[in-house]
Amino acid sequence: MHSAVRSTAGIVAIGLVVFGLWTGEDVSDARWLVLLGAAWVLLLIATRVPLPTSMPSFNRTLVRTALVLATVFAIVSAQLVRIQVVQSEATASRTGLGADGEMVANPRLGNRDLAVQRGRIFDRSGEAIADTERGDDVWLRTYPDPATGYVAGYYSPLLYGTSGLEASYDEELTGQEGNNPIIRARNDVLNRPQQGLDLHLTLDSELQRTAHQLLDGRNGSMVVTDVKTGAVLVFASNPIYDPEALFTSNPGENAEASEYWKSLNAAPDSPLVPRANLGRYTPGSTFKTVSAAIAIDQGFAAPEDVYEDDGDIEIEGRVLVENNRPDDSRTEWTLAEGLAWSLNVVFAQIGLEIGATLMWEYGERFGFGADIPFDLPVASSQVAGSRGFLDSLNAVADTGFGQGQVLTSPLHMAMLTATYCNDGKMMQPYLVERVATQEGDTVRTTEPMVWREPIKPETASDVEAMMVNAVQNGSVEAAQTPGYVVGGKTGTAETGGAEPHSWFIGFIGDPEPRYAIAVVLEEGGTGLSATVGIGRDLLVAAMETESSG
Amino acid sequence: MIGARYRPTWRLTEFQLLIPPGLLAIVGLLTIFLVPKGLVAWTWGDIWVSLAFAGLALGISVSFGIRGFRGDQVLLPLAATLAVIGLLMIQRLHPDLARIDDGYSMLAQRQLLYLGAGTAIMWLIVMFAGPMHLISILRRYKYTWLLLSLGLQAATYFFGTEINGARLWIQVGPVQIQPSEIVKVTLAVFLAGYLAEKRELIGASWRVGPLSLPPLPYLVPMGVMWAACLLTLVALNDLGSALLFFGIFLTMLYVASGRAFYIFAGLVSFAAACWLAYLAFARILIRVQNWIDPWQDPNDSGYQPIQSDFALASGGVIGTGFGQGRPTFIPEVQTDFIFSAIGEELGLLGSLAVLALFFLIVMRGFAIALRAQDDFVRLLAVGLAATIGIQTIIIVGGVTRLIPLTGITVPFISYGGSSLLTNFAIVGLLLHMSSLPRRI
Numbered sequence: 009m010h011s012a013v014r015s016t017a018g019i020v021a022i023g024l025v026v027f028g029l030w031t032g033e034d035v036s037d038a039r040w041l042v043l044l045g046a047a048w049v050l051l052l053i054a055t056r057v058p059l060p061t062s063m064p065s066f067n068r069t070l071v072r073t074a075l076v077l078a079t080v081f082a083i084v085s086a087q088l089v090r091i092q093v094v095q096s097e098a099t100a101s102r103t104g105l106g107a108d109g110e111m112v113a114n115p116r117l118g119n120r121d122l123a124v125q126r127g128r129i130f131d132r133s134g135e136a137i138a139d140t141e142r143g144d145d146v147w148l149r150t151y152p153d154p155a156t157g158y159v160a161g162y163y164s165p166l167l168y169g170t171s172g173l174e175a176s177y178d179e180e181l182t183g184q185e186g187n188n189p190i191i192r193a194r195n196d197v198l199n200r201p202q203q204g205l206d207l208h209l210t211l212d213s214e215l216q217r218t219a220h221q222l223l224d225g226r227n228g229s230m231v232v233t234d235v236k237t238g239a240v241l242v243f244a245s246n247p248i249y250d251p252e253a254l255f256t257s258n259p260g261e262n263a264e265a266s267e268y269w270k271s272l273n274a275a276p277d278s279p280l281v282p283r284a285n286l287g288r289y290t291p292g293s294t295f296k297t298v299s300a301a302i303a304i305d306q307g308f309a310a311p312e313d314v315y316e317d318d319g320d321i322e323i324e325g326r327v328l329v330e331n332n333r334p335d336d337s338r339t340e341w342t343l344a345e346g347l348a349w350s351l352n353v354v355f356a357q358i359g360l361e362i363g364a365t366l367m368w369e370y371g372e373r374f375g376f377g378a379d380i381p382f383d384l385p386v387a388s389s390q391v392a393g394s395r396g397f398l399d400s401l402n403a404v405a406d407t408g409f410g411q412g413q414v415l416t417s418p419l420h421m422a423m424l425t426a427t428y429c430n431d432g433k434m435m436q437p438y439l440v441e442r443v444a445t446q447e448g449d450t451v452r453t454t455e456p457m458v459w460r461e462p463i464k465p466e467t468a469s470d471v472e473a474m475m476v477n478a479v480q481n482g483s484v485e486a487a488q489t490p491g492y493v494v495g496g497k498t499g500t501a502e503t504g505g506a507e508p509h510s511w512f513i514g515f516i517g518d519p520e521p522r523y524a525i526a527v528v529l530e531e532g533g534t535g536l537s538a539t540v541g542i543g544r545d546l547l548v549a550a551m552e553t554e555s556s557g
Numbered sequence: 558m559i560g561a562r563y564r565p566t567w568r569l570t571e572f573q574l575l576i577p578p579g580l581l582a583i584v585g586l587l588t589i590f591l592v593p594k595g596l597v598a599w600t601w602g603d604i605w606v607s608l609a610f611a612g613l614a615l616g617i618s619v620s621f622g623i624r625g626f627r628g629d630q631v632l633l634p635l636a637a638t639l640a641v642i643g644l645l646m647i648q649r650l651h652p653d654l655a656r657i658d659d660g661y662s663m664l665a666q667r668q669l670l671y672l673g674a675g676t677a678i679m680w681l682i683v684m685f686a687g688p689m690h691l692i693s694i695l696r697r698y699k700y701t702w703l704l705l706s707l708g709l710q711a712a713t714y715f716f717g718t719e720i721n722g723a724r725l726w727i728q729v730g731p732v733q734i735q736p737s738e739i740v741k742v743t744l745a746v747f748l749a750g751y752l753a754e755k756r757e758l759i760g761a762s763w764r765v766g767p768l769s770l771p772p773l774p775y776l777v778p779m780g781v782m783w784a785a786c787l788l789t790l791v792a793l794n795d796l797g798s799a800l801l802f803f804g805i806f807l808t809m810l811y812v813a814s815g816r817a818f819y820i821f822a823g824l825v826s827f828a829a830a831c832w833l834a835y836l837a838f839a840r841i842l843i844r845v846q847n848w849i850d851p852w853q854d855p856n857d858s859g860y861q862p863i864q865s866d867f868a869l870a871s872g873g874v875i876g877t878g879f880g881q882g883r884p885t886f887i888p889e890v891q892t893d894f895i896f897s898a899i900g901e902e903l904g905l906l907g908s909l910a911v912l913a914l915f916f917l918i919v920m921r922g923f924a925i926a927l928r929a930q931d932d933f934v935r936l937l938a939v940g941l942a943a944t945i946g947i948q949t950i951i952i953v954g955g956v957t958r959l960i961p962l963t964g965i966t967v968p969f970i971s972y973g974g975s976s977l978l979t980n981f982a983i984v985g986l987l988l989h990m991s992s993l994p995r996r997i
Contacts, residue, residue: 069815081916087957091869092905099870106856114867116883
């Protein structure tokens, strides 16, 4: 065969193999096999070197046979390169469904994870909320207290992956991120498991347990943050689940865990969804603090401005009836009194004053519709499903007192409350205060950061004062606590059908505000005083923990 | 002159080349001990297996030297290196496998026993083949070897035990033997004898008028071979052996006749027959499905190839390291799928190295054939060397899903007596043939 033909065939064969290596999905999809077959034929041509005619015929055929075998070995090597190098990630992580619907995946991936001494997760006093324990040849994950464990999320390497902090801090917990790169590279080369990094949280386990006692099995959420820093001390959601029951270290335990998983998924109240960050509720009257803040910030209104409320208001033909007036004979109320008694007619007028444009714009400034930066994913809040909704006067009036299409998460409400107490600065919330090695050396510390400044400091102190007034002279009197300054606002979220959710947002100080809270009780009815009561108790507990510690 | 051939000699090259596998046996085992938190439970008692192997290999080399054996000095180290990789892998697998099933305890010790028996056969061939004129015997009784081959395959059909749908084994008292491993040797011997005798005739053309036809009468035994291979596939459901036998047959036919046409015709007709078998038999269809897309049934028929893919892919370039992978997820990892375990724990570097060692053995066998004086010896050397090469390609191609998977062992590496014994017998024959008078 001519040498030019042979060289061309050889080059094309190599080209085909190289092209084929990087395309396709499976180890042996048909296209790759065809490419490889074509490459092999070309290699046969390429290796058909001219042999001297003086060579005995037996030797010639033997050399030819050797060359053919060499090409086959080359093709087998190409296949090995494909499986072991080029397509190794895709091949090793491929999953599928068996005939019985069970998931089939590479069992090594879970075992590789189990070989890692995963980082622990501690609360702010050093109590472990997620711990590791040495098993036979793997590390086991334990969650000592169900009241805090679910905040960490679940870690289920053989079955369901990760959630919560276990998911968002997986790289740190497995030591892939944050460790000394030299040590990490050494461990990679020697195939030693990485040592994970510990997370030290701002969470206070004691307060978290108190929160769950106060929730007393009712579905809902309680979030407490430090108003100055955004640190989250309580991150309670009910119902809870036990993440330890989803952790398995060998396939023998999978059946039980999978039963539990199925029951969690079948439960109508979705225990796997933590309310505090992923719950989306209508804020009801607690949103009036936002309307008041917008109006004051824009100079439309001041706390002492007087609004008329004689029991109803007609907007574009719809009559809105007021049920909240403490004195039906009074028709004139200040803005502060409107907030204190939660007068819907007053805030309908505020909403109309603000109008659609400003309502939407301030909503964005307060973080509605934005991705809230946090250690966990946060459900997106909204002022309305779309900007267009606010174009109707009734819609903007309803939005003014927190109905309409407003939706928000407990975490976001706690952030808003803290903003009023923090000179209008909205802090970035955080749970993870410190990432450290298992020996305790700090790798990274979270510095408190201002996320947004939606309103002026003066506006913020006006709203703060109005919330204190609502507790001292208004409908939130259940929050009154001797010895502390408490501000608050309640809300009832009409859910259209079932019993409404009840809200309480508030803060406590001595006298300077220290902690902000958001409480929501699902279908809590109009038992607002109960909601306020548990919120106040938790705030007091936070203050007392602080003074005793 | 004859006395001179038995004068002791220094087999220095061989001895030196045997030091790496000897050290590998010990260092490989120590590697597993010294890696902290390894997944495999080891005891120091395992090391005597490695020591025994190293001693065995070096002892054989020395005894060859004392005997004055002047044959090839590279084959034995190559085979020993492959055998030690297999032995280490089985030593590494057996604690894990024993945890799954008590039947797997003493796996490494048994493998060492087989290795001892295999090397003993090799040693006996090298020591006594000359005085007993083994080559002449092999040549003279060629049809006996053919009958033996056919008889063994027939016996497998009638008396064999069926495992996973394929008949590969015969139970003889307490021992299970795999007849196809023996047949591959007897078949090569028959073909070498037949082709050496009829070489001129087969290479020539048979003229019928204007047509130039192959010499049909002399191809009748070839037709029998072709049919026997197909029967192996259809009756025994043993695609691996069928491919192996047919590969040996075609290779030797081509080398003897120099006619590529035979290869072409043979391949096309065999492929056509396989296609018909594929259409006719459901079990072959499943085999093809497991090759192209095992994910259609990942928990049952596709389980093994998928686990093998996972193992190879998890190995990457440098592998997880001895004792650090999880190859025991693959059923039958110690025999047919041992290559995947090597790929997982030693990575691409290890799997390519093993392939390269096999290629070197084949080339060494071909070199012996090139230097041989006699047609029978040349063809036998080619056939035996090709056996090792083709078997490697079939099983490695199978576990990497290049071709449909077949139940066939990796020479020298897989766990199993029949395989080790026959492959070391092949090495013995090649060594003996390398010591025969050479062509100038």
